Amino acid sequence: MTRLLHATALALLLSQSPVALAQQVTAPAPTGLVQTTGPLPGQQGESVPVQADSDRHRAVTEAQRTEAEYQAAARSDADAGGMPQLDFGNPLMISQVVWLFVIFGALVFLCYQYLLPPVAAVLEDRRARIAADLDAARDARAEAEAAEAGRRDSTARARAEAQASIAAATQAAQAESAARAEALAERLNKQIAEAEARIGAARTAAMGALREVATDATEAMVQRLSGVTDKAAVAAAVQRELAARNLKPAG
Amino acid sequence: MAAEGKTIDALSQFELIPVLGPVGRAVGFSQSNAHMLLAVGLVSLLMLAGIRKRALVPGRLQAASEMFYEFIENLVTGQVGHEGKKYFPFVFALFMFVLFGNLIGLLPYAFTYTSHIAVTLGLAATVFFVTTIVALALHGKKFFGYFFPEGAPLWLAPIIVPVELVSYLSRPISLSVRLFANMVAGHVLLKVFATFVVLLGGLGMIGPVAALLPLSVNVLLVGFEILVAFLQAYVFAILTCIYLHDAVHLH
Numbered sequence: 466m467t468r469l470l471h472a473t474a475l476a477l478l479l480s481q482s483p484v485a486l487a488q489q490v491t492a493p494a495p496t497g498l499v500q501t502t503g504p505l506p507g508q509q510g511e512s513v514p515v516q517a518d519s520d521r522h523r524a525v526t527e528a529q530r531t532e533a534e535y536q537a538a539a540r541s542d543a544d545a546g547g548m549p550q551l552d553f554g555n556p557l558m559i560s561q562v563v564w565l566f567v568i569f570g571a572l573v574f575l576c577y578q579y580l581l582p583p584v585a586a587v588l589e590d591r592r593a594r595i596a597a598d599l600d601a602a603r604d605a606r607a608e609a610e611a612a613e614a615g616r617r618d619s620t621a622r623a624r625a626e627a628q629a630s631i632a633a634a635t636q637a638a639q640a641e642s643a644a645r646a647e648a649l650a651e652r653l654n655k656q657i658a659e660a661e662a663r664i665g666a667a668r669t670a671a672m673g674a675l676r677e678v679a680t681d682a683t684e685a686m687v688q689r690l691s692g693v694t695d696k697a698a699v700a701a702a703v704q705r706e707l708a709a710r711n712l713k714p715a716g
Numbered sequence: 717m718a719a720e721g722k723t724i725d726a727l728s729q730f731e732l733i734p735v736l737g738p739v740g741r742a743v744g745f746s747q748s749n750a751h752m753l754l755a756v757g758l759v760s761l762l763m764l765a766g767i768r769k770r771a772l773v774p775g776r777l778q779a780a781s782e783m784f785y786e787f788i789e790n791l792v793t794g795q796v797g798h799e800g801k802k803y804f805p806f807v808f809a810l811f812m813f814v815l816f817g818n819l820i821g822l823l824p825y826a827f828t829y830t831s832h833i834a835v836t837l838g839l840a841a842t843v844f845f846v847t848t849i850v851a852l853a854l855h856g857k858k859f860f861g862y863f864f865p866e867g868a869p870l871w872l873a874p875i876i877v878p879v880e881l882v883s884y885l886s887r888p889i890s891l892s893v894r895l896f897a898n899m900v901a902g903h904v905l906l907k908v909f910a911t912f913v914v915l916l917g918g919l920g921m922i923g924p925v926a927a928l929l930p931l932s933v934n935v936l937l938v939g940f941e942i943l944v945a946f947l948q949a950y951v952f953a954i955l956t957c958i959y960l961h962d963a964v965h966l967h
Contacts, residue, residue: 548727548730548900549727549728549730549731549732550730550831550832550833550834550896550900551833553834555732556744557732557733557734557744557746558732558834559744560743560744560745560746560749561732561744561746561748561749561829561832561834561835562834562835562838563744564744564745564746564748564749564752565749565752565829565834565835565838565839566838566842568749568752568753568756569752569809569813569838569839569842571756572756572759572760572809572812572813573805573806573809575756575760575809576805576806576808576809576812577805579760579764580759580760580763580764580805581763581785581804581805581808583763583764583767583770584763584766584767584781584782584785585785586770587767587770587771587778587782588782588785588786590770590772591772594772
């Protein structure tokens with residue numbers, strides 16, 4: 466019964482308001498985890514539960530009893546002024562370290578087997594993807610540069626071809642116009658020569674007619690003036706006169 | 717109210733209490749171990765749920781798990797070099813276990829298993845044995861040359877060897893005490909100021925106003941403790957990496 470009272474007193478302590486709790490701070494601070502093994506709802510206050518199932522009641526009481534023993538041990542330790550961390554007499558200390566090795570070992574195993582390889586795979590995947598994309602971009606740029614060079618080449622070639630064909634056309638046109646000019650000049654020269662020949666013939670004819678006219682006129686004038694008709698002398702005189710005037714005798 | 721009722725008890729939060737009823741008590745399963753299980757579960761959940769989709773473009777959760785992965789991977793490869801890849805899952809498990817232990821411990825009602833010297837010493841001893849075994853496996857007898865640097869005059873050996881030996885053997889001590897002391901100090905401070913809040917809050921009219929000061933201190937402290945939680949996990953991991961580097965490369 467005293468044990469039960471002790472347990473219920475602890476329960477009271479747990480259910481106190483924060484201010485009251487703080488005023489009792491020398492008592493072991495209850496944690497949330499303690500409350501899970503705390504009293505059942507029917508055990509509020511000093512009254513002993515009347516309707517509690519006896520087995521369960523005994524189990525609960527047992528739990529609280531050991532709880533209380535641990536708390537009492539802890540309190541005595543705290544009263545002694547030691548840190549709970551240095552209380553190596555506490556059996557929980559050894560078991561804590563044993564469990565630490567078990568749990569931490571499990572974490573190391575998990576990390577090696579299950580937690581880290583997928584992350585490594587994802588990171589490696591991304592690295593490869595980025596590298597591939599960079600390569601593709603580099604290739605595309607090289608391709609574009611090649612295409613640009615090709616375009617520049619073909620432009621230059623086209624320009625050269627155009628220049629050549631322009632030059633050829635110009636040359637052909639010049640040659641043609643030169644030939645035509647030559648032909649024209651030839652025809653004109655021929656015509657000039659013909660015309661000159663015609664002029665020469667016409668002048669010769671005219672010269673011949675001139676002497677005849679001059680001879681006739683002179684004969685007629687001489688006959689009228691002197692009544693002498695000397696054809697040969699007149700002809701000679703005309704001939705002389707013409708020669709003196711630098712006119713070529715006809716014939 | 718008794719005078720002792722007003723004293724501040726900041727240490728009872730570190731007491732071990734068995735959980736899981738009679739079974740837990742029988743196998744010494746304390747709330748500390750329950751929180752270890754919780755941490756392992758959360759780490760597994762984070763990594764498995766994060767990488768479940770294996771998305772090329774990560775979502776938030778996947779980015780988080782990849783961030784943790786790459787952070788530790790960079791740490792290991794940066795410190796140990798490429799040969800360190802083998803030990804990466806071990807360092808990862810160590811970092812996550814310590815980090816989640818620190819962080820879970822900051823939640824109300826939760827227990828901080830990294831505030832127990834037995835736990836941190838267990839982890840540090842694991843690191844110590846792992847690094848020593850790695851060094852022995854890789855270098856055999858040459859490993860003992862680690863305690864006597866090449867080129868040092870032989871007559872200095874009686875001084876150098878003990879110094880090196882002591883510094884090597886004190887590694888797990890410094891590793892474990894650093895984490896343990898940081899976590900204990902943080903939680904004691906939090907508890908002390910939280911108690912101030914409650915004690916001052918009960919002082920009549922002026923109480924709630926006066927209580928605001930320790931309350932704001934506690935808010936700042938929680939932020940600081942989150943920083944410390946990350947920092948200490950990082951320090952634990954990077955020191956492990958440095959020890960692994962020594963084990964793999966022998967200086």
